Amino acid sequence: MAVPGWLDDTRISYDRVAVSYADLLRDALAREPFQRGILALFAELVRAQGNGPVADVGCGPGRITAHLHSVGLDAFGIDLSPAMIEVARRDHPGLRFEVGSMTRLELPDDYLTGLLAWFSLIHVPDDEVATALAEFHRVLRPxxxxxxxxxxxxxxxxxxxxxxxxxMNVYVHRRRPDRIAAWLDTAGFTVEAEMTHRPAPNVEGGFIFAHRPDGRRLP
Known part of the structure; x- marks a missing residue:
């Protein structure tokens, strides 16, 4: 699905809601044991690769970035919305947050040991997903x-x-895990696991673990 102007629309929309968004979701992770467990597994896999920088891409007000930092990861956040980054820096002053787009990350090649995109691909139209995944592949080390x-x-x-x-003026795109897994395969990733979580009736979250191949599998 092509969505002209989607980057500007996303930036403007989240600038408008940044403070309210942070207030509404500040303690949400404490009520989500499944999500905490998924993030704990991510942290374990990053540590198994020797730790190193971890980017939370589409970090919003930084709540997940801060959680990753609390479990021992060298995590920093990137978000398209300057207002979200301002709130993240206010709420988590000891952490690193930068304004940026997942379609053009201002990071060196092979820089990251881990990359998290936590419900941030949902506004990226189908014809731009490959661009974002190519950037993810570029900045992740083998x-x-x-x-x-x-x-x-x-x-x-x-x-x-x-x-x-x-x-707000943003499209929310819902996708099946097998569809995203196919995109990841095309982008050069190895998919390790696909999961779904149904926290409420008619609500379904998807989670995919993948890695950039280096000639061996993750532990």
Whole structure:
């Protein structure tokens, strides 16, 4: 699905909701044992690769970045929205946060040991996903670990309001794990695991663990 101007729309929309978003989700992870478990597995896999920098791409107000840091990872956050980065720096002053786009990451080749895209690919239209995955592949070192979280399902929906009633103009794209796994295979990743989580009726989250091949499998 092609969505003209999606980067600008996403940036503007999340600038508007940044403070409300942070307030609404600040303690959400404490109520999500499955998500904490998935993040713990990601952290274990990163440590098995010798630790090193971990990018939380699409970090929003930094709550997941801070959690990764609390479990011992050298985590930093990147987000398209300057307002989100401002809130992240306010709430987590000891951590590193940068404004940037997943379609053009300002990071060196082979820089990261881990990369997390936690429900941040959901606004990327189909015809731009390959660009983002190519960037993820470029910045991950061989053997580097990636975790994607996303809304599982089919179809796209225009979101015009959210997080405190502020206006938004972003498409939310739902995708089946096998579809994303196929994209990852095309992008040169090795998929390690696909998971789904149903926290409420008619709500389904998808999670995929993958790595950039280095000639051996992850432990």
């Amino acid at each position: 053997g580097g670990v990636m975790l994607l979280g996303f809304h599982a399902g089919d179809g796209s929906q225009l979101k015009t309001e959210g997080y405190g009633g502020h206006p």
